[in-house]
Amino acid sequence: MKKNQQSRREFLSNTIKASAVLAFPSIVPASVFGKNAPSNRINVAAIGNGRIGRTHDMPGVWQYDYAQLMAVCDLDSLRAADGKKLVNEYYSKRDGKDFDGVKLYTDYRELLQNKDIDAVLISTPDHTHAMIGVAAARTGKHIYMQKPASLTIAEGRVISDVVQKSGVKFQIGSQQRSSEQFRYAAELVRNGRIGKLKKVYVGLPGDPPGGNKTEMPVPGNLNYDMWLASTPEVYYTEDRVHPQSGYGRPGWLRCEQFGAGMITGWGAHHIDSAHWGMGMEKSGPVEIWSDKVEFATGGLWDVHGIFKSEALYANGVNMIVSNEFQNGIKFEGTEGWIFVSRGDYQVTGSDPTKPGEAAKKIGASDPKILTSVIGTNEFHFQVSKEHHGNWLEAIRDNKKPIAPVEEAHRACSACLLHHIAMKLKRKLYWDPAKEQFKNDDEANKMLSRPQRKGYEVK
Incomplete structure (x- = not known):
C-alpha cells in the first residue's frame, strides 16, 4: 500500500x-x-x-x-x-x-x-x-x-x-445498527418472539440548565458567521459554541437554536432502533402528544430537561419516550418483552451510560427468548460488524449501507415530531406520506425555520 x-x-x-x-x-x-x-x-x-x-x-x-x-x-x-x-x-x-x-x-x-x-x-x-x-x-x-x-x-x-x-x-x-444486540432484538421482535408488539418504551436523558450568557469577543481562530450558518445572528459566548481549550461537551448541544436537545441527540439512536423492531423505519407516527416537559430557563441553555411524550403508529403500536425510563428500548408484546441498550459502551465521556452503572445489553421476560435462533426463512437485517467499515464497504463494493438516508430522515423526523408536541403541549395528527400535520397550520409552520441568506438548505 x-x-x-x-x-x-x-x-x-x-x-x-x-x-x-x-x-x-x-x-x-x-x-x-x-x-x-x-x-x-x-x-x-x-x-x-x-x-x-x-x-x-x-x-x-x-x-x-x-x-x-x-x-x-x-x-x-x-x-x-x-x-x-x-x-x-x-x-x-x-x-x-x-x-x-x-x-x-x-x-x-x-x-x-x-x-x-x-x-x-x-x-x-x-x-x-x-x-x-x-x-x-x-x-x-x-x-x-x-x-x-x-x-x-x-x-x-x-x-x-x-x-x-x-x-x-x-x-x-x-x-446501534451495527451493534449485534440491537439487530438481534429487532429481529426477535419482527419475527414474533414476544407475540404482537403493543408498546415501545424509549428511555432518554434530559439536559440540565446552565450556561454563561456573558457576551465575549469572537476568537480570531473561529469563523463565527459560518459557524452560525442558517440560524439567526446572536452574540458570541463560549458556552454557546465549543470550548476554546480541550474537547469537552460543547454548549451548542443545549441550545435550541442549534438542535432540539436529547430528544434528537440520543433519540435519533433509540427511536431509529425502535423503528427497526416496529417495522416503521421508512414511515413515522400518526399521532403525537406530550403531557410532561420542562425546558431549561435562567441560563444560556434552553433545551428540554425532564419530559414524557407519546406517539401512536398506524400499526397500532404506542411509543412512549421519557427520561423516567432506563436508557434503552423496551419492546412489549402480547407474549413478553425485550429490553436492549448499549450496556456500558460509550462513544464519548459524557454519554449517559457509565461503566458499572449501565443496564445489561439485552434482557427479556423469558431467557428462552434470547436463545431463539432466527431461521433462514425468517426476517433478517443486514449484518454490519462496524459502522464506518460498513459505509466504506458500501462505497468499495457498490452496495447499500446499513443506515441509508431516507431511514435517517425518518428517525430524525420522529424525534422532531416529539419535540414539536413538547412545544405545543397538545395532540398532533401527522401524515407520514405527505409529511404534514393534518389541519394544523401552527404545527406545520414548525416543520421549517427561517434561514440566513447564504446558508440556505434548498
Whole structure:
C-alpha cells in the first residue's frame, strides 16, 4: 500500500509516462497492484474536527487500510490544525516513518471542490448537517454524517431527496445498527418472539440548565458567521459554541437554536432502533402528544430537561419516550418483552451510560427468548460488524449501507415530531406520506425555520 498521499490523476499520469502506453484503464486491476493500490483506495476528508470527529469518526475510518484520511476541515483554525496533526501522527506511528500528507481546510466549500476526495465525514454541529450534506452530495462525495440528519423536518426531506438523486453512498451515524444486540432484538421482535408488539418504551436523558450568557469577543481562530450558518445572528459566548481549550461537551448541544436537545441527540439512536423492531423505519407516527416537559430557563441553555411524550403508529403500536425510563428500548408484546441498550459502551465521556452503572445489553421476560435462533426463512437485517467499515464497504463494493438516508430522515423526523408536541403541549395528527400535520397550520409552520441568506438548505 502506498503510504504517501497521491491522487488518482497523478498515479495514472505517472504510470502512463513510465510504460509509454497510450491508453490505460481508469481503475487499475487489484491483481496488478493489490487491493490497496492508489486507484482502489478511498480518499476521505473529515469535516468537523471536534470531540466526536477526533475520537470516533476519524479513528473509525483510519483503521481500514483501503481508506486514507487525506484532508481535514474545521472553521476553527486551531481545531483544524489539531485535526491535521492527529491524523499525520497516526499514519506516522502506524507506518514507522514521518507522514505529512494531510491537507488542511477551514471552509468545507473549498474542500468539496477537491476532485481527489471521494468521501467525507460530517462531524459538525447538528444545525449544519443538512447544509453540508446537500453540498457534498451535489459534488458527488460519499457521505458519513453524524446524527441527527437535520435541524428541521423540511431540511431532512431536502437532504434525503438530494442524496438519493445523486447516487452517493450515505451512512448516518446511527451506530446501534451495527451493534449485534440491537439487530438481534429487532429481529426477535419482527419475527414474533414476544407475540404482537403493543408498546415501545424509549428511555432518554434530559439536559440540565446552565450556561454563561456573558457576551465575549469572537476568537480570531473561529469563523463565527459560518459557524452560525442558517440560524439567526446572536452574540458570541463560549458556552454557546465549543470550548476554546480541550474537547469537552460543547454548549451548542443545549441550545435550541442549534438542535432540539436529547430528544434528537440520543433519540435519533433509540427511536431509529425502535423503528427497526416496529417495522416503521421508512414511515413515522400518526399521532403525537406530550403531557410532561420542562425546558431549561435562567441560563444560556434552553433545551428540554425532564419530559414524557407519546406517539401512536398506524400499526397500532404506542411509543412512549421519557427520561423516567432506563436508557434503552423496551419492546412489549402480547407474549413478553425485550429490553436492549448499549450496556456500558460509550462513544464519548459524557454519554449517559457509565461503566458499572449501565443496564445489561439485552434482557427479556423469558431467557428462552434470547436463545431463539432466527431461521433462514425468517426476517433478517443486514449484518454490519462496524459502522464506518460498513459505509466504506458500501462505497468499495457498490452496495447499500446499513443506515441509508431516507431511514435517517425518518428517525430524525420522529424525534422532531416529539419535540414539536413538547412545544405545543397538545395532540398532533401527522401524515407520514405527505409529511404534514393534518389541519394544523401552527404545527406545520414548525416543520421549517427561517434561514440566513447564504446558508440556505434548498
